[in-house]
Amino acid sequence: MIRRTTCPTCRKHVSTANDNPWRPFCSERCRLIDLGEWMNGNRQITSGETMPEAVRPRDPDIKH
Ligand SMILES: [Zn+2]
Numbered sequence: 757m758i759r760r761t762t763c764p765t766c767r768k769h770v771s772t773a774n775d776n777p778w779r780p781f782c783s784e785r786c787r788l789i790d791l792g793e794w795m796n797g798n799r800q801i802t803s804g805e806t807m808p809e810a811v812r813p814r815d816p817d818i819k820h
Contacts, residue, residue: 765790 759772761779765786772779781787 760769761772762768763770763780763782763786765781768782770776770779770782776782778784778787781790
């Protein structure tokens with residue numbers, strides 16, 4: 757049974773069969789791009805810009 761998924765980098769449909777060494781990516785290039793983005797913090801999930809202000813501690817007892 758051949759399972760298919762989507763390449764996280766280029767959104768192309770890729771095979772998850774054993775003959776694809778780069779799964780879940782479509783190629784080595786897309787795998788390296790994804791790893792590089794993680795390390796550079798370019799991923800939206802690692803960006804602090806979308807972090808809500810409520811999660812930042814504002815305890816008045818904390819001395820600076
Ligand atoms: Zn790809």
